[in-house]
Amino acid sequence: MSLNERVKSYVNLDENQLALYVISATKEIFSTMVMMELAEDYPLKEPVTRLSCSITGMVGLAGAYTGILSIHCPQSLALTITSNMLGMEVEEIGEDVYDALGEIANMIGGHVKQVVSTGGSDINLSIPTVISGEEYCVNCMADKDCVIIPFQREGDRLLVGLTLRKEN
Numbered sequence: 001m002s003l004n005e006r007v008k009s010y011v012n013l014d015e016n017q018l019a020l021y022v023i024s025a026t027k028e029i030f031s032t033m034v035m036m037e038l039a040e041d042y043p044l045k046e047p048v049t050r051l052s053c054s055i056t057g058m059v060g061l062a063g064a065y066t067g068i069l070s071i072h073c074p075q076s077l078a079l080t081i082t083s084n085m086l087g088m089e090v091e092e093i094g095e096d097v098y099d100a101l102g103e104i105a106n107m108i109g110g111h112v113k114q115v116v117s118t119g120g121s122d123i124n125l126s127i128p129t130v131i132s133g134e135e136y137c138v139n140c141m142a143d144k145d146c147v148i149i150p151f152q153r154e155g156d157r158l159l160v161g162l163t164l165r166k167e168n
Contacts, residue, residue: 025111057101102128
């Protein structure tokens, strides 16, 4: 799992620099929007493609670079995240949880597009997509051009993945 060579040459960032930027953006968003502190555990020690009882929020990137920014977390952590964001107890997985995870993916994606592009003007973000399930696979996380950053919070692991390619 590593940053695409063409991306490295265009953005003048290596994988660790981009990972540090994603770590910083993720921690800032969680600290300010979710009122939650995360501890990063980068680099990922073993590949992850199968998720159980999890929720995944994703945004696509299109333009000068294409890719996917994704956030993956256990359902229990997604409920806590949503409760913190809304300032009220959320006890069931539903639209509020999907909206919260989609919005977090969108915010992190916005930070990424700013760092890899001239002010983000030549990259567009898709509308967030959220999936959940008892067990599912996320194939983009197995992509050799995917950088996955693990975070920990009170025994739960949250993953932020970034697949990025340079177009033409």
